[in-house]
Amino acid sequence: MPETIQGTIASIAILDDDADFRTYLEDFLSDENIYAVRAFGNARDLFESCEDSLPDIVLLDMKMGDASGDKVLEQLIARWPGLCVIIITGYPSLEDMRTTFKLKVFDYLAKPFSLTQLRQVLKNAVEAFGLGKSPQDRLRERLGHSIKMLRVERDWSLKDLATQTKLSVSQISAIERGTNLPSIESLLAISKAFDKKPSEILQGIDF
Numbered sequence: 001m002p003e004t005i006q007g008t009i010a011s012i013a014i015l016d017d018d019a020d021f022r023t024y025l026e027d028f029l030s031d032e033n034i035y036a037v038r039a040f041g042n043a044r045d046l047f048e049s050c051e052d053s054l055p056d057i058v059l060l061d062m063k064m065g066d067a068s069g070d071k072v073l074e075q076l077i078a079r080w081p082g083l084c085v086i087i088i089t090g091y092p093s094l095e096d097m098r099t100t101f102k103l104k105v106f107d108y109l110a111k112p113f114s115l116t117q118l119r120q121v122l123k124n125a126v127e128a129f130g131l132g133k134s135p136q137d138r139l140r141e142r143l144g145h146s147i148k149m150l151r152v153e154r155d156w157s158l159k160d161l162a163t164q165t166k167l168s169v170s171q172i173s174a175i176e177r178g179t180n181l182p183s184i185e186s187l188l189a190i191s192k193a194f195d196k197k198p199s200e201i202l203q204g205i206d207f
Helices: 019-031 043-052 069-079 094-102 115-129 135-153 158-165 169-176 184-193 198-203
Strands: 010-015 035-040 057-061 084-089 107-110
Touching (some): 010 019, 010 043, 010 115, 019 035, 019 115, 043 069, 057 069, 057 115, 069 084, 084 115, 107 115, 135 158, 135 169, 135 198, 169 184
Parallel strands (some): 010 035, 057 084
């Protein structure tokens, strides 16, 4: 995860060729006091800044005079596949949304949008990407989610997995919720229950 200024939970880069709107967004987000914000009027400056320090989230205007937002988006996703990109546009259409979501953007905001909408989309992104959390927190949550998905695929209850692993239901529940990391012994037991190696479960985590 990129480093952010102490006290912030995420770094945000804004690309919009409308200077007034860009400043409006930058001022609003800075005043929230939980984001480190950078704003750019052209794609070249954004890419140079990303090379120096990759932001957690990019707010990308799709309709710019000199640059195609589609092309900028393609380059962002190609160069930094795990980057959280939120599209902003004044010309929304269903076809635009279908196209951009195929490129794995996180969400889509159509101008004019309310500040409440912007707050909610950013809140969703922070939660989805585990921003502002320590690597240990993110590892616990993602490992727990991975184990839960394996259990659900087998159509097992918590009690079923507890029986297979000889762990308690409360232990497994705490692991799945991301409250606790499994011990080596517990991870071995869980892996064996799913007929997998521990490395296979760990490799499946986007971390």
